[in-house]
Amino acid sequence: MKDLIKEKFGIHIRDLSQHLSYQSFQTPNSIFLIVPVSHFNQTELTEFYGMSQYLQEQRDPYVSTFLFTKDGDMTFEENGISYVLLQAAPRFTNRSYPFGAELAEFHQKGRGYPYEVKETSRIGQWKELWGKRLDQLEQFWMQKSQSPQLQPFEKQFIESFPYYLGLTENAIQYLADTELDDQPQAADSGTICQQRLTCETWKHEPLIKIPVEWVFDHAARDLAEYTRSLFRENKNVNDIASFLQQYEQVTPLSSFSKRLLYSRLLFPLHYFDTVEGYYISSESEHHFYESRLDYLLSQSAAYERFLKGFQELAGMRAGGYVSMPSVNWLKRTP
Helix, strand or coil, X not given: CHHHHHXXXXXXXXXXXXXXXXXXXXXXXXXXXXXXXXXXXXXXXXXXXXXXXXXXXXXXXXXXXXXXXXXXXXXXXXXXXXXXXXXXXXXXXXXXXXXXXXXXXXXXXXXXXXXXXXXXXXXCCHHHHHHHHHHHHHHHHHHHHCCCCCCHHHHHHHHHHHHHHHXXXXXXXXXXXXXXXXXXXXXXXXXXXXXXXXXXXXCCXXXXXXXXXXXXXXXXXXXXXXXXXXXXXXXXXXXXXXXXXXXXXXXXXXXHHHHHHHHHHHCCHHHHHHHHHHHHCCHHHXXXXXXXXXHHHHCHHHHHHHHHHHHHCXXXXXXXXXXCCCCHHHHCCC
16 A cells, blocks of 8 residues: 555655544645545545535635545555545644534535535435335345344344334434425525534544545434434433534524434434444454444333433424424323
8 A cells, every 4th residue: 555655646655554444644744544435436526526625615624635646536446446545634733612513614614515416415315215224124124034043133133123113114204294394494405414423523633524424415414413423422411402502503403404303313323224234244243233232222212212302402492483393102202
């Protein structure tokens, strides 16, 4: 890899290290990430490049930019795998800005993105994507139900799936009702979001925002996934309320935004990730997913209480005068 970087970019590397899940190296003025991109097509990479250039122009200090090879190529190959080289400034300063406000500012910049986004856009696609994922897992569940020999993980999957199927159908219906009953406002237009924003995503110093981890979507995607992550990390409703309050001080949320956010919290993404992850992982990684499913199932009642409480959270009165529609069966949650 060192020789390849020297050949393609003319950069001499002393040592390779690790930043997050990527190989990296430093020069006095920059940090570079070597990012595998074989799973993206050329259009997706071009869209990531456009978004990163735009945010650079908007003076986001943490966005990394694509470095092209001496031949003018965006990607290079090693052992049949395509990579890009990303460059970022080494800002080691601790950020004092509240995270909710920082995210709102990022979304505000992203809403101004002037070019069409096709391949990396998820705007208006949640229902279809969730339904597709549910159908695939249901078919798999039916196959496994007929299987005479099952691993402990598979037994738990077979027993738990009907519950999560119901929760997913609730999420899809809540989203469908939102799109029928409510009107998007100006702040509901698409923006640049993380594929999956968690408590860890922007926590690391130096902070580097990585374009290939983005999608173009409604801001509720980031709000919901960060809220889900906060719940899983510490279950402190005050932290969640504080995060949303910080965000709304910069960008007030419409009733459409809040209902979209809630529909995404209803969708049990953590369950799908765990089951799908188990079946595509190697045997050595199975223990991780087994522990994760055990924990997730043990927390199902707590998550129900969280979903119920989230509706009652301060500030969840959409627009100050329209209450969030409730989910009837959650009312019965003790």
